[in-house]
Amino acid sequence: MSSRSISASGSSANQNRSSQPLTKFTKFPNLPAELRLKIWDHALPPRVFEVHCSRHHIGYQFAVESKPKMLAIHAVNAEARREFWRSYKQVTLNRRAAALYQPGDPALVRCFFSPAKDTLYIVEDSEMMRSYYRPSLFFLNPDFLNSVQHLAIQAESFTSKEFNTGPPYNTISHATTSKAKSLDEMLKLFPRIQTLSVVVGDDFSLQPRYLSILAGFTSKPTGELNLMEFTSGRKATEEFYSAEDQVWSWIDFLLGHFPALLNKPEVQVKQAMRGGKLTMIDILGLLEEDSDRA
Incomplete structure (x- = not known):
């Protein structure tokens, strides 16, 4: 038998073995450390950290954290705990606003946040962006802002109604300039931003502006929040004047007339999808016990 035929027969045998289902699996502790760390990292999926503001409160008084069931990984073993703390850190949303109805320390509620994985979603309606209503992002903890790499904003807050009629867009009105400046001011607070998601058709964002923040939580579509690729056919999306084409x-237009505005982050158009469970966190400390259990 020639060496060529021996090689061919050996190759065929290897292919047959590789096509057969595995009957034995390596125990997880016996896997290479590099592979175990990749598995731990994969068990920590990205989340959307949603912050809602209200004119009835100072700054961003309340936050809703979209939270898949993943935080228990830190209690598995020492290796998982090290990987968890490598990815996550405890952050305080707000250190500057006083804690109403609570004496002493202003209830610094700490939340788990992964700058590399998680997205901060700033939820507010367009009326909030007017200078005499706009709550200041400066109330948020600057250390937290500096760590954010992935930011999401509502399209309603920063797009201009001039774009609901289609091109050409030959003039820059005061309203358009004001919107651009508002966006520019906000992006400067996030020096490490890598991606900017413009969220279209979030059902909650289309609620009447007069709803208070507590009423908003009552009527808000509940569930785990995910920012998905834009699709048509949803009523809230169809009713939004911009839709995807208008947002782009x-x-x-911003890239052409304000080139320094969006030259750093990668811009994406997303839609908000909800389902599951939400946990509310507030800096007043009213839900501090629930937050600690998280």
Whole structure:
């Protein structure tokens, strides 16, 4: 038998063995350390950290954290705990606003946040962006802002109604300039931002502006929040004047007329999808016990 035929027969045998289902699996502790660390990291999925503001409170008084069931990984073993703390850190949303109805320390509620994985979603309606209503992002903890790499904003807050009629867009009105400046001011607070998601058709964002923040939580579509690729056909999305094409027209307009505005982050258009369970966190400390259990 020639060496070529021996090689061919050996190759065929190897292919047959590789096509057969595995009957034995390596125990997890016996896997290479590099592979175990990758598995631990994969068990920590990205989340959307949603912050809602209200004119009835100072700054961003309340936050809703979209929280998949994943935080228990830190209690598995020492290796998992090290990987958890490598990815996550405890952050305080707000250190500057006083804790109403609570004497002494202003209830610094700490939340788990992964700058590399998690997205901060700033939820507010367009009326909030007017200078005499706009709550200040400066109330948020600057250390937290400096760590954010992935930011999401509502399209309603920063797009201009001039773009609901389609091109050409030959003039820059005061309203458009004001919107651009508001966006520029906000992005400067996030020096490490890598991606900017413009969220279209979030059902909650289309609620009447007069709803208080507590009423908003009552009527808000509940569930775990995910920012998905944009699809058509949803009623809330169809009713939004911009939709995806209009948002991209607005972004292209900003890139052409305000080139320094969006030259750093990668811009994406997303839609908000909800399902599951939400946990509310507030800096007043009213839900501090629930937050600690998280």
